[in-house]
Amino acid sequence: MPRLVSHPDEVKIVTKRFGLGAAEINRYVELGGYESAKKCLAQGPEWIIEEMKASSLRGRGGAGFPTGMKWSFVPKQSAKPKYVLVNGDESEPGTCKDHLIFLHDPHSVIEGTIIAGLAIGSKLGFIYLRGEYRYLIEIMEKAVADAYAKGFLGKNIFGSDTEFNIITQTGAGAYEVGEESALMESLEGKRGVPRIKPPFPAVVGLYGGPTVINNAETIATVPHVIAMGGAAYAAVGTPRNGGTRLFCLSGHVERPGVYELPMGYNLRKMIYEVAGGVRGGGKLKAVVPGGSSTPVLLPEEIDIGMDFDQVGKAGSMLGSGGVVVIDDTTCIVEFALRTISFYQHESCGRCIPCREGTDWLKKSLTRFHAGFGEAKDIDNIQYLAENMMGRTFCPLGDAAAMPTLGFVKKFRKEFEDHLNGKPCPFAKHVEIAMV
Amino acid sequence: MSAETMSVFSPALAARFDLLVEKYPLRRSALVPMLLYAQDEIGYLSDAVISEIAHRIGITELDVRNVATYYSMLRFKPVGRYNIQVCTNISCMLRGAYDLFDRFQEELNIGNKGVTPDKIFSLEEVECIGACCWAPAIQVNYDFHDELKPELVPGLLDGYRGRALAESEAKNA
Ligand SMILES: Cc1cc2nc3c(=O)[nH]c(=O)nc-3n(C[C@H](O)[C@H](O)[C@H](O)COP(=O)(O)O)c2cc1C
Ligand code: SF4
Ligand code: FES
Numbered sequence: 190m191p192r193l194v195s196h197p198d199e200v201k202i203v204t205k206r207f208g209l210g211a212a213e214i215n216r217y218v219e220l221g222g223y224e225s226a227k228k229c230l231a232q233g234p235e236w237i238i239e240e241m242k243a244s245s246l247r248g249r250g251g252a253g254f255p256t257g258m259k260w261s262f263v264p265k266q267s268a269k270p271k272y273v274l275v276n277g278d279e280s281e282p283g284t285c286k287d288h289l290i291f292l293h294d295p296h297s298v299i300e301g302t303i304i305a306g307l308a309i310g311s312k313l314g315f316i317y318l319r320g321e322y323r324y325l326i327e328i329m330e331k332a333v334a335d336a337y338a339k340g341f342l343g344k345n346i347f348g349s350d351t352e353f354n355i356i357t358q359t360g361a362g363a364y365e366v367g368e369e370s371a372l373m374e375s376l377e378g379k380r381g382v383p384r385i386k387p388p389f390p391a392v393v394g395l396y397g398g399p400t401v402i403n404n405a406e407t408i409a410t411v412p413h414v415i416a417m418g419g420a421a422y423a424a425v426g427t428p429r430n431g432g433t434r435l436f437c438l439s440g441h442v443e444r445p446g447v448y449e450l451p452m453g454y455n456l457r458k459m460i461y462e463v464a465g466g467v468r469g470g471g472k473l474k475a476v477v478p479g480g481s482s483t484p485v486l487l488p489e490e491i492d493i494g495m496d497f498d499q500v501g502k503a504g505s506m507l508g509s510g511g512v513v514v515i516d517d518t519t520c521i522v523e524f525a526l527r528t529i530s531f532y533q534h535e536s537c538g539r540c541i542p543c544r545e546g547t548d549w550l551k552k553s554l555t556r557f558h559a560g561f562g563e564a565k566d567i568d569n570i571q572y573l574a575e576n577m578m579g580r581t582f583c584p585l586g587d588a589a590a591m592p593t594l595g596f597v598k599k600f601r602k603e604f605e606d607h608l609n610g611k612p613c614p615f616a617k618h619v620e621i622a623m624v
Numbered sequence: 625m626s627a628e629t630m631s632v633f634s635p636a637l638a639a640r641f642d643l644l645v646e647k648y649p650l651r652r653s654a655l656v657p658m659l660l661y662a663q664d665e666i667g668y669l670s671d672a673v674i675s676e677i678a679h680r681i682g683i684t685e686l687d688v689r690n691v692a693t694y695y696s697m698l699r700f701k702p703v704g705r706y707n708i709q710v711c712t713n714i715s716c717m718l719r720g721a722y723d724l725f726d727r728f729q730e731e732l733n734i735g736n737k738g739v740t741p742d743k744i745f746s747l748e749e750v751e752c753i754g755a756c757c758w759a760p761a762i763q764v765n766y767d768f769h770d771e772l773k774p775e776l777v778p779g780l781l782d783g784y785r786g787r788a789l790a791e792s793e794a795k796n797a
Binding site: 191192270279280281282283284285287288313319320321322323324356358359360361362363364375376377378379380381382396437438439440441445446447477481511513515519524527528531534535537 | 647648649650651652653654655656657659660681690691694695696697698712713714715717718719751752753754755756757758759763766767768770771
């Protein structure tokens with residue numbers, strides 16, 4: 190069982206039922222569960238969307254799109270059925286928050302899915318989990334079955350004449366399937382290759398019907414927004430960045446773990462107070478603030494509030510909430526190489542800048558780290574990454590190029606230290622062999 | 625399936641598949657789950673498995689293969705009874721994943737994607753498994769082991785070896 194952590198600065202909204210046995214449906218109900226869904230059933234779609242807009246909740250999957258606005262894009266009338274699709278593919282390195290939600294509070298995901306369904310007028314929702322999360326899929330399946338048995342799902346939810354159903358789905362290993370259009374392809378039984386946009390999923394999505402796709406944490410937050418009221422939820426965070434978020438602190442910190450903190454919480458405090466500082470009193474070298482695809486920040490750049498706008502202004506992204514802390518025993522060239530190896534492995538190969546670009550970057554960095562780099566290679570790596578940006582079919586190309594650019598620009602000196610056959614200045618030299 | 629007796633799957637799995645294909649708005653939505661569940665039972669996607677799944681969904685074998693080759697968990701060769709997947713991605717790497725991976729290689733005397741001669745274990749370096757805050761993390765089949773240290777590797781392997789032995793004894797009894 191993954192270890193739960195706690196800190197006095199946490200504001201427990203989404204995590205408030207963690208560790209309380211809420212995976213069991215009666216316990217969830219006892220703790221106030223499913224009241225929000227009932228309220229939404231009574232209030233109707235316009236009211237739900239207004240509350241969601243007032244909450245300024247932004248998507249927790251990475252891009253930070255305002256959830257209320259996303260839902261409002263779904264056409265009211267549609268010849269084809271509409272769908273809700275919950276994205277639990279959670280594969281961005283550094284991110285493990287949805288894991289805890291599925292484990293400790295599966296009914297919050299179900300309840301949020303029902304509410305999303307009521308808001309857009311859908312009768313069917315899908316909850317898609319990455320294939321590696323088998324034990325969590327089993328927890329979700331049981332929770333769904335229990336919700337049917339209680340009449341919270343099915344033909345007449347909560348005794349009303351409204352129908353809503355949920356199907357849980359397993360993936361089978363693929364980061365790219367987390368991209369929303371690739372996710373729909375996978376759910377339709379195909380390779381996870383993204384679709385061209387527009388049309389956007391809100392108009393033409395799953396099986397050609399209008400579809401709302403949200404991250405699992407976003408969906409699990411929805412019942413709390415309804416329970417608190419949109420305005421009260423918004424007040425917890427910063428302007429345009431409502432509420433809290435689950436920050437996954439990992440790497441070289443004293444107390445790694447998933448902490449729920451208000452949006453806009455100071456990054457330096459998050460590392461030094463909440464997570465107990467750099468392990469063993471070590472020295473901070475760099476921070477990857479929002480999952481492996483977000484550009485690295487230097488120690489002098491971490492006095493920022495962790496919300497989408499402030500991290501954006503600092504030249505990086507809040508991303509998926511994965512804060513990876515790196516101390517000064519780490520070789521950044523090696524870290525950059527491990528990062529690009531991942532994107533090279535996961536590129537679906539559909540477009541050339543991403544397929545070839547990630548491959549070239551991996552090759553250059555491998556050679557470089559092994560001590561066979563030349564001065565011009567540093568510029569070449571930068572040139573390659575710059576030319577991938579904005580030229581790919583889906584954002585994976587950018588996700589690979591952005592961190593690489595950050596490492597080369599901010600740690601150029603360290604790249605230079607690897608030049609001309611000089612051995613890596615860091616003691617441990619690892620073989621990165623992922624193919 | 626026309627003749628259920630011909631199925632390569634156990635009666636329980638075959639029954640589960642009968643329901644699964646009817647569950648979605650589109651039959652082939654069952655494809656990815658079926659491939660994974662079939663692999664869990666048979667060990668890998670053999671020709672017979674692919675053929676039966678194609679038949680059950682009503683698509684070509686080529687179509688099934690085309691989809692199956694996309695997903696990293698799906699495989700076309702058997703692995704060990706216990707497949708050890710060591711995450712070496714960034715959060716795990718920072719907390720010693722490569723030392724851990726080395727230790728597994730030494731203890732098992734196999735490399736990446738290797739299978740032990742007794743077929744009890746196989747070893748694989750994998751990408752992030754969503755346990756970054758509990759790094760270094762591994763999965764043995766679907767079981768997570770968090771915050772694993774190299775010195776705990778022999779004991780962990782002994783545990784699984786014992787389970788494999790007990791299983792084969794139970795089968796022979
Ligand atoms: C390559 C790639 C991988 C992604 N992986 C995930 C993922 O694992 N989980 C997720 O929720 N969103 C992921 N996303 C973002 C989704 O495309 C989508 O924006 C998100 O699920 C929308 O939900 P939200 O608005 O609630 O954030 C990924 C995007 C890209 C480009
Ligand atoms: S950017 Fe990469 S992952 Fe996205 S479509 Fe192109 S090749 Fe595929
Ligand atoms: S990086 Fe290893 S589990 Fe995420």
